[in-house]
Amino acid sequence: MKRAKLVIGLLGIMLFLAACGNLNSSSMSSSGTNGSKGTQLTGQSTDSNYEGVIENGKYVTSKSRGVSNTQDAGNQLNLKSFEKGLLNVSQQEFSTNKYAFREGQILTKKVVSNWLARESKSNADGLNPKDNGSTSATKRNPIYLQQLEEQDYMIQKNNKLSLGGITIGLGINSVDYYKKTQYGATYETKISKAEAEKQGKAIANKVLMRLRQYDSLKNVPIVIALYRQASDDSLVGGNFFAYSVNKNGTTKVKSWEKLNQKSYVFPIADSQTSPNTNDTTSFDNFKNEVEDFFPNLSGVTAQAQYTNNQLDGMNVNITTQFYSQTEIISFTQFLQTAAQKYLPAKVPIDIQVSSTEGVQSFLSRSENGKKFTTHVFNSY
Amino acid sequence: MKRAKLVIGLLGIMLFLAACGNLNSSSMSSSGTNGSKGTQLTGQSTDSNYEGVIENGKYVTSKSRGVSNTQDAGNQLNLKSFEKGLLNVSQQEFSTNKYAFREGQILTKKVVSNWLARESKSNADGLNPKDNGSTSATKRNPIYLQQLEEQDYMIQKNNKLSLGGITIGLGINSVDYYKKTQYGATYETKISKAEAEKQGKAIANKVLMRLRQYDSLKNVPIVIALYRQASDDSLVGGNFFAYSVNKNGTTKVKSWEKLNQKSYVFPIADSQTSPNTNDTTSFDNFKNEVEDFFPNLSGVTAQAQYTNNQLDGMNVNITTQFYSQTEIISFTQFLQTAAQKYLPAKVPIDIQVSSTEGVQSFLSRSENGKKFTTHVFNSY
Numbered sequence: 142m143k144r145a146k147l148v149i150g151l152l153g154i155m156l157f158l159a160a161c162g163n164l165n166s167s168s169m170s171s172s173g174t175n176g177s178k179g180t181q182l183t184g185q186s187t188d189s190n191y192e193g194v195i196e197n198g199k200y201v202t203s204k205s206r207g208v209s210n211t212q213d214a215g216n217q218l219n220l221k222s223f224e225k226g227l228l229n230v231s232q233q234e235f236s237t238n239k240y241a242f243r244e245g246q247i248l249t250k251k252v253v254s255n256w257l258a259r260e261s262k263s264n265a266d267g268l269n270p271k272d273n274g275s276t277s278a279t280k281r282n283p284i285y286l287q288q289l290e291e292q293d294y295m296i297q298k299n300n301k302l303s304l305g306g307i308t309i310g311l312g313i314n315s316v317d318y319y320k321k322t323q324y325g326a327t328y329e330t331k332i333s334k335a336e337a338e339k340q341g342k343a344i345a346n347k348v349l350m351r352l353r354q355y356d357s358l359k360n361v362p363i364v365i366a367l368y369r370q371a372s373d374d375s376l377v378g379g380n381f382f383a384y385s386v387n388k389n390g391t392t393k394v395k396s397w398e399k400l401n402q403k404s405y406v407f408p409i410a411d412s413q414t415s416p417n418t419n420d421t422t423s424f425d426n427f428k429n430e431v432e433d434f435f436p437n438l439s440g441v442t443a444q445a446q447y448t449n450n451q452l453d454g455m456n457v458n459i460t461t462q463f464y465s466q467t468e469i470i471s472f473t474q475f476l477q478t479a480a481q482k483y484l485p486a487k488v489p490i491d492i493q494v495s496s497t498e499g500v501q502s503f504l505s506r507s508e509n510g511k512k513f514t515t516h517v518f519n520s521y
Numbered sequence: 522m523k524r525a526k527l528v529i530g531l532l533g534i535m536l537f538l539a540a541c542g543n544l545n546s547s548s549m550s551s552s553g554t555n556g557s558k559g560t561q562l563t564g565q566s567t568d569s570n571y572e573g574v575i576e577n578g579k580y581v582t583s584k585s586r587g588v589s590n591t592q593d594a595g596n597q598l599n600l601k602s603f604e605k606g607l608l609n610v611s612q613q614e615f616s617t618n619k620y621a622f623r624e625g626q627i628l629t630k631k632v633v634s635n636w637l638a639r640e641s642k643s644n645a646d647g648l649n650p651k652d653n654g655s656t657s658a659t660k661r662n663p664i665y666l667q668q669l670e671e672q673d674y675m676i677q678k679n680n681k682l683s684l685g686g687i688t689i690g691l692g693i694n695s696v697d698y699y700k701k702t703q704y705g706a707t708y709e710t711k712i713s714k715a716e717a718e719k720q721g722k723a724i725a726n727k728v729l730m731r732l733r734q735y736d737s738l739k740n741v742p743i744v745i746a747l748y749r750q751a752s753d754d755s756l757v758g759g760n761f762f763a764y765s766v767n768k769n770g771t772t773k774v775k776s777w778e779k780l781n782q783k784s785y786v787f788p789i790a791d792s793q794t795s796p797n798t799n800d801t802t803s804f805d806n807f808k809n810e811v812e813d814f815f816p817n818l819s820g821v822t823a824q825a826q827y828t829n830n831q832l833d834g835m836n837v838n839i840t841t842q843f844y845s846q847t848e849i850i851s852f853t854q855f856l857q858t859a860a861q862k863y864l865p866a867k868v869p870i871d872i873q874v875s876s877t878e879g880v881q882s883f884l885s886r887s888e889n890g891k892k893f894t895t896h897v898f899n900s901y
Contacts, residue, residue: 183851183854183855183858184854184855184857184858185854190850190854191850192854193847193850193851193854193855195814195855198810198813198814199813199814199815200814200815200816200848200851200852200855202816202844202848203844203845206844206845207844217878218900220845220846221846221899221900222900222901224845224846224847225846225899225900228846228847228850242847242851244845244847244848290845292847377900377901378900378901404901430578433578433579434575434578434579434580435579435580436580436582444900444901445901446901453901454901456899456900456901464582464583464586464587465583465586465600465604465624465670466600466601466604466605466608467573467604467608467622467624467672468580468582468624470570470571470573470608471563471573471580471622472580474563474564474565474570474572474573475563475564475573475575475580477564478563478564491898491899493898498597499879499880500879500880503896505896516871516883516885516896518871518873519601519605519836519871520598520601520602520605520757520758520824520836521602521757521758521784521824521825521826521833521834521836
């Protein structure tokens with residue numbers, strides 16, 4: 142099947158991209174939509190996304206799908222930001238036009254479950270410390286490792302996809318929530334940044350050593366990234382704070398790259414320090430203007446992420462009670478102008494407008510875009 | 522303030538539009554974002570939308586905001602499709618580049634409430650028939666008029682906005698739901714198409730006569746559009762079936778334009794006839810391909826609207842249980858290819874992907890677009 146070489150970016154700009162180098166082969170379809178046998182790729186929606194791997198028309202889901210200490214409870218924002226952040230870290234080593242993405246196929250559900258648990262007589266593989274019996278917040282051994290994810294990066298060799306390397310994300314708690322009795326109250330053990338870094342790096346070394354035992358992982362680069370989980374009451378997820386690229390065969394992490402990332406919720410609470418007064422003023426002006434414009438507006442907030450104190454992007458959430466579709470249309474038009482006027486330039490920004498009925502409209506601007514594109518959700 | 526003359530359409534294509542003729546004036550700002558006094562417009566996101574009216578930085582909401590027999594209960598889909606449809610009908614008479622949109626400012630909450638009620642001793646203005654005392658589904662007088670909406674269309678004269686005409690939408694029930702006793706069971710009186718048309722046209726004549734009593738409405742065109750409400754269990758809203766353009770001063774509707782619109786839910790139920798076998802087959806193939814691709818996919822449905830048996834557009838809804846952001850990204854890429862391959866060409870199509878956590882991604886293609894644009898909702 143011929144590969145579509147035309148990729149239309151979301152943000153109103155047509156991007157003409159040469160089809161991706163090594164992945165472009167006549168023997169491999171870029172579309173999973175012909176129901177044919179064999180391995181295929183999902184196709185690429187933008188050049189900053191990996192193509193995904195399809196086998197016999199079905200998406201290849203992770204072998205350890207759904208296994209995490211956070212799956213049942215905890216802050217769901219950690220899940221999204223962890224996964225998306227891990228893709229971003231992976232791009233440092235595995236470029237999107239050379240590698241395809243496959244959900245982790247090496248570590249099984251059982252292996253990951255054992256690794257995420259405490260070390261114990263019945264589970265020698267536990268990467269979390271033994272239970273020392275204490276229930277005191279400061280004396281007990283907390284759960285450090287909250288989630289672990291494998292991402293596989295595939296390259297094409299002899300017209301087949303083969304493993305080109307993997308990335309492992311380790312989510313380390315900032316707070317470990319625990320109960321003294323079943324169904325009892327929840328207590329917290331706080332874990333400092335320094336402690337999380339120390340523990341995370343130690344766990345990374347164990348993980349690297351174990352991964353090299355797998356035949357398929359003996360001679361590929363293994364990227365390991367460390368993420369600090371946000372607390373359960375946070376309105377943003379956590380952040381990656383370090384990663385290492387471990388070349389073929391190495392069994393010990395030689396060096397770590399520091400990542401200086403931090404996420405904020407706007408408006409900034411009085412108790413918090415502002416990451417950048419220009420940005421916070423911009424947001425506050427936007428918020429005031431928008432709240433003035435419309436009755437029944439119940440909230441204007443944003444998530445903002447900074448790397449090395451530079452704004453990476455912003456997700457604005459506006460919730461309100463609407464009475465009519467015409468109000469939504471007019472409000473969205475108004476936002477298009479207000480957002481361009483007030484919100485920080487030269488970073489990607491999403492704005493989502495919701496009511497109790499769900500999402501009503503959204504606006505988006507890419508890093509280099511000027512105007513926001515808009516979409517109002519209609520119904521027949 | 523200088524008007525931005527560059528309008529970027531949602532769908533990946535840059536539209537260069539001349540700023541709208543009569544609305545383009547140095548005395549009127551197209552943006553409500555400077556907090557200044559006087560009348561402003563929201564700005565136009567696409568050329569098929571009206572600009573909205575802002576007064577002193579605040580959006581001018583309808584005088585009868587929130588008044589409807591359907592506000593508390595009933596099928597919410599009727600509200601969205603009624604309002605959006607009414608805008609479309611209005612474009613027949615009031616072009617989007619000559620007229621701005623203002624929410625209804627002439628009929629007050631009290632007037633609309635009285636008109637929507639039954640005629641009675643205490644309410645001579647009721648447009649619904651007197652209660653005849655019967656509770657029999659076939660013998661009682663049902664509520665015909667379920668909702669009424671005024672939309673004002675403004676033109677610029679002497680650097681001020683003035684009323685150029687109005688549109689009135691009348692929502693006529695297909696089923697009237699009623700109770701015999703308070704908190705009792707709900708019963709239904711069915712209203713045939715012929716009866717709804719007859720009653721709707723009679724009500725329209727009364728409304729036109731009454732509107733001409735308002736000084737501001739004596740000499741403007743008044744568009745009246747008739748909408749057949751969908752039943753409460755419908756998964757699509759109702760449809761407009763007729764409209765009339767009543768020139769300056771006329772107090773009786775001279776002629777009606779027929780609208781042959783119908784909405785469907787895909788997949789088509791076995792008991793229903795298909796509007797077009799090509800479209801239903803296309804959708805079924807898409808649905809099968811998509812359901813094959815991904816585990817835990819709980820539903821692929823669509824709303825489709827037809828005018829004169831031609832497909833106007835489609836809203837596809839896909840709901841599923843996702844475990845990870847990477848699955849959503851890959852699934853969205855896959856959909857981009859599958860939708861282009863299977864879904865009907867040359868009509869606007871929206872695809873929304875949701876989980877229990879809310880909307881996860883969406884895809885959209887304009888009437889003349891080829892590729893779908895995609896957006897995956899991220900979180901920091």
